Amino acid sequence: MYAFCYLSFMRIFFAFIFFFGIQLGFTQNIQIARSYYEQGKFEKALISFESIYKRNPTNSQAVVGLAKCYRQLNKSNDAVEILKKSQRDNPEQLIYLVELGVTYNLNKQTEKAEETFDTLVLLLQEKPNNGSYIGNALQQYNLLKPAITCYKIAMEYNPNFVYDLEIGRMYGELGDFGNMFSSYLDYMLKKPNYTGLIKRRMDEFITEDPENETNVIFRKTLLKKNQTEPDILYNELLSWLFVQEKQFRKAFLQEKAIYKKTDDGIPQLINLAYTTRKEKAYDVSEEILNFVIDNTEIESFKVNAHRAIMQIKTETSTPSNYAGINKKYLQLIELYGNGRFNMGILLDYARFLGFKQDKKNEAISFLKKLLKRKLPNIEKAETEILLADVLVLSNKFNQALIYYTKAEKRVKGDLLAQEARFKIAKASYYKGDFDWAKTQLNVLKASTTQLIANDAMQLALTIDDNTKEDDSTAIAALKLFAKGELLTFQEQHKKAITTYQQIIDNFKGNEIEDETLFNQAMLYLKMEMPEKAIVNFEKIIQFFPTSLLIDDTYFALGNLYTEQEKTMEAKNLFEKIIFDHADSIYYVDARKKYRKLRGDAIVN
Template sequence: MRIFFAFIFFFGIHLGYTQNIQIARNYYEQSKFEKALASYETIYSRTPSNSQAVIGLAKCYRQLNRSNDAISLLNKNHQNNPKQLIYLVELAVTHNLNSQAEKTEATFNKIITLLQDNPRSGSYIGNALQQYNLLKPAIACYKIAMEQNANFVYDLEIGRMYGELGDFGNMFSSYLDYIIKKPNYIGLIKRRMDEFISEDPENETNIIFKKTLLKKNQIEPDILYNELLSWLFVQQKQFRKAFLQEKAIYKKTDDGIPQLINLAFTTRKAKAYEISKEILNFVIDNTEIESFKVNAHRELMQIRTETSSPINYAGINKKYLDLIELYGNGRYNMGILLDYARFVGFKQDKKTEAISFLKKLLKRNLPNIQKAKTEILLADILVLNDKFNQALVHYTKAEKRVKGDPLAQEARFKIAKASYYKGDFDWAKTQLNVLKSSTTQLIANDAMQLALAIEDNTKEDDSLSIVALKLYAKGELYTFQEQTQKAIDSYQQIIDKHKGNEIEDEALFKQANLFLSLNDTEKAAANFEKIIQFFPTSLLIDDTYFILANLYVSLEKTAEAKNLYEKIIFNHADSIYYVDARKKYRKLRGDDIVN
């Protein structure tokens, strides 16, 4: 029983000290330094060995311009407890604030010397110095910890601090060291480095990064360095050099085909079609894995379609039929079959033939996921043919086949879109409200945007708003049906006859992007400029700034582009375009480095 009461007694004392420390800390955080000082002094008088009280007192002394008291307190307590290196950190901070450079340096050196005997404290002391932005000694402390114990990996923190110091060579070197130790984090490191790398191969940091990679690879070759060189060349749009790196990886590992296909996707997206075709043909010639061959053929067919005029469609049709004959009974044939149906329905405008082809596919004994994809494409082509009710039936079947799969959410979104296209806004909104919480972020965002557009234009019994919304829906339908001029005309009716309507800015934006697809940059720019002038609070304003700024760059209107990038940087820090806008702005400004 005595032991129990003794435990309760000492526990109560400890709890009291903890509460007192928290009270003192709260005073300090509220800038009530006199009250914080009094609280810490009370704690210190009772428990002089309490490190939190010592540090709290030192901080209060500094805030109250009593630096000598802080120095005296810290020296005394370090002498009494030499293993508490945190006292030396606070002492260095105090000397540094007093501009006592020699004493600051001497204290840092003392910390480093003592850490050699106690390297476990390296990360703790390094972090403490980092909090005070004393980055060079912090780096030294982290390095001591790593030298003494191979299990300690602080290259990420060290790299970030080198970046803050503007030492980009050591920053990249530290990040590369981290990747070698933790290769699964290569995506994270690419995102970190992306802030410093630009599209310009002559940019100083690009050159530093390339040199660092090559030097590391010479000293201790590793495939990861080839992968990062490829990534760098992609950022610089030097796709042929990236292809060479990916081929080197393939030859060294015999396992680089997926990365080559991904590079082909990237080059196709950038409209670098010739190099994309070279990569895909290399894949076809150098793999026996059927899925890779099929994917490469499919991508080649997409490129042929994108780069050909309708006069060449008969030749593309024949090539599809040859591929179907070659792979028609294989495991991976469905992708080619669906691509062919899409080509026939959308590009050749043979909707009846495409519908018949897909209905025959549905009679096969297919897995549910493949049947659902077929149902969705069939429904898409029915929408292409303005047969909305039949399309809704097939979208619904697809959703039921794969409940719980992201494909089911795609089908539900298409149900909402088809209802929206035909003017059934209430039912569309019901479907969209369910999709707002979709696990697929892209669908959730698209659903939210469309639901808002419907809600804004149907919240009141305003026939004009509903007419405008129907025109807007018609414009989106025509865009889906690849009837670009009809879509432009539909949006123009909103702009001409429904000025001031909630949806006018969106009509201008959609129409501008259609003008861009036709390379009519003058009309596109005029639309974007109207959004900025008349709809400065539009939800599309940051999109408008960014697209128009890029357009101005292509038109060599540098001053106008810089102005728009600035607006994103200073007024839209939460925009998805923020990082790219900052990089592009600094390039236009002529900065040597990107930080």
């Protein structure tokens, strides 16, 4: 009995080994044939596929491989013959119809190709489980219309199949933007976590122009879908569209509609308020923030909305309005007192006293009183940093360094500590202590905060380039440059411009001349003197083409020329960023602005 079982086992074992060996050999032969094909050795590939086909004429990989080789060797009739025969012998293999349609297409036999694809679709409806496989095969040959039909059949057969994203992309390639947007919207409804990804895809087709063809199509698609199958998603996307078009009041109306439907849209309203403020649509921003104040009972939202309104008023007001702003700040401080969310308003008020009203001593006193409170470490460090800023404003550098250092030690390991260390370096730089500044900056170059690391690197380079070999002339120019930056920080813009002019007049050819021209130009822009800024930017381009600030210069000057409707000049500058400075932080914006100036209706 045992011997019989053993013999039976051995027979099965050897049969398995024999079968496995055949399969392994077959797989290797297919791989060899495909390798020849991919290398463009079509004759050798044909011989290999023929060998496989003779041994196994029902193998679909061999049949398809043969058909492809025949097409490459201009033997399309042979491809048609073998595909037709194989399809008759094995009608369930729909891939043969795909290859047959492709062959007819390549021979410009359009009617036969269309008939073949129509037959394919009809057969697929009987066997819809093959829809995604066949759709993918058609897509590989860029046969997008039948591919879309196949994917749709697959989705109807199995609701778990979601190909709307792929279908949307193919509609986009076909220029059918209505169906493209419709497919993307369907995908978002099924997969809400991918909303951000879809917005990025749609953003390629949306412009700032509300009358742009694709903007109009997208808007109509949203409105139509919202009428037939209402969903909050469509309000959200209309708001998003209006923001892209800078129609902020319309976006606000959509966000209000969302709030009324869900009673849960305050954070989105606050985000919209920050967006409008960034775009300098201050009136709309204040409207939104006042709506938040009137429609929420959550104290943190109220306080932050009040704070944002005060920041807008401070940014947009002239000194003649400062008394009214001061009064409002005091009212808010009295209203919210020592509430846990009021610290931001208290710090903003101190900043307003010191930087706007030039009441530096009052600001210092106010902040020192705040420091006597029992505050969390983060808030205490923020207060110490602001106090140090006001002390720098007053040219009290040594006292400022003490408070910056306290803040850094208080929150070691936090990003705020890195900010404090950078300010230590900057204060040392302002007072002319370049060696100590470099010591701090060398540590910050490895900062986990990219912005601080970049700022540290730039300042370190400025110091290094102008303190080489103890060149007294370069060091004198650097001290004047640091003074110009300090005056800018102190918001003494006219004095800063005069200081920079001293460098331009007296230190021509110095390493720091390009940075001086750029900083002065930015101050001219701040003081609404664009023509003077243009002169500086053009000098940088002419005399300092390899400057590290050249892409900043191209972008700033391109924006100025755009405002002045000097389209060709602006296009040339944005083009330089696109082709010569692909690693620039302005690359994406430059490309968008260039395409808009070129008059592209759609961005593909």
